[in-house]
Amino acid sequence: MRFGCHLSIKDGYYGAAKKAMEMKATAFQYFPKNPRSLNVKDFDKEDASRCKAFCMENGILSVSHSPYPTSITPHDKTIRSHVVQSLLNDLEIAEACGSIGVVVHFGKHLPDTTLLESYQLMIEVLNEVLDQWEGEVQILLENSAGLPGGIGTTLEELVQIRKLCHAPEQIGFCLDTCHAFSCGLWDGNNWGEIVEKATALGYFDELKVVHLNNSKYPTREGKDRHAPIFGAGHINVAAFAELLQTPALKHIPFILETPREEIPHEREIALLQERWG
Template sequence: MKFGCHLSIKQGYLGAAKQAVAINAAAFQYFPKNPRSLGIKAFNREDAAMCNQYCRHKGIISVIHSPYPGTLIPHDNKMREKVVASLLNDLEIAEACGSIGVVVHFGKPIDRSDLLISYQLVIKMLNAILQQWEGEAKLLIENNAGVPGSMGTTLEELVQVRSLSQYPEKIGFCFDTCHAFASGLWTGENWEDIWEKGEAIGYFEELQVIHFNNSKYPTGLGKDRHASIFDAGFIKEEQFAKIVNTPQLQNIPFILETPKEECPHEREIQLLQEKWGDGE
């Protein structure tokens, strides 16, 4: 299993990769720049190239998480321009670092009485970004954490958005366990149904990364509050086990975004490896 966590780039991209090795992680996620800003970063290409080479040598998978303001449903034209430019910058950094892609949030609807407007905007945004992108790194759309029926919470929506874009081959998916639990998509008891449905519609063929998070609240409440995997939330160990033990997911990175104050990520990765990995 490829367990990892979100890491800081305070010591650079190569520094983050070395930190992953130091804590025995097989994967890591990072913000390419300030997570609260959509500014364009003139990044250190030498550092990125060394990160790329180091990860290849160590067999580590990395993935970028886009800054929080960069959702696929920006609510005005000025913000749309900023999001397009920022995500292209993120993709460029991902490509340089050898990362598999850039996780991006679906976003909140502009008008809840007419969701079609927002779905159309998501597709326009994807097209505007990806028509300018020729690299290998992909945009990875993450499922939302809203209450049942909220926009961006179902596998069918994500697959449909990808299929309606002009560049589906440049789009993949990120499955967040806490988001799925919060939205009622995954109740902890219906993984077999989710897998069957996802396989039938082609979702899991395009799944690139799993955000592996417990939930501080029961399923279906729409509350996105992460908890540590073991004995800290409403998702039980045996429920997580059904996902982890799915044979087709053995090469997918499981990235922790859990509270480090509850359990340091180095310790949590150790526990995950002892439970479901090779125990090294």
């Protein structure tokens, strides 16, 4: 199985790849640019190329995560233009680094709009990006945290948004375990039901990465606070074992976004590989 974590690009994309190998990780995630900005980055293509070659040579998978301000439900035309150009830039960087995709958070229900209008806006923004994108790297839609019934918390929503876009083949999925627990999609005891539903919907066919996170709060409280896999989180080891041993996830990279100050990622990756690797 592939385990890794989110890494800084302060030493470049190639530097992040080398750091992953030093940690004995077989996958890693990175922000392609400033995580708090939508500004387009004139990136170092040679550094990205070295990252791609190094990962191919050493059997490491990388995945990009779009900056925090990225929203596929932008509330005005100016922000929409920034989001579209930023996402195209993220896709270009990810392609140059040889990454499998760019993780993008599911959109939000905008005030003063119907739920249907917010869904329609997501589809329009995704179409605007992907109609201009000619590379192989995919947008990977991530499930939302939140209270039960919140937008983006069901597999049906994710699958339907993908299906209704112009180029569904350019869209995959990222499953965040803390988000799924937060909204009650996965309560720690119903993984078998999720597997059955995900298989029937074709969700697993398009799942490309899992964000492997425990939760500091109980299920259905709608709080997105990550905790270490082995520690005081509310998702127990038996529940993670059931998830990690799912045949459909055998070749999916599992990326930690857990608090490093509680357990260093090197140690957590070693524990994961010892138990399930």
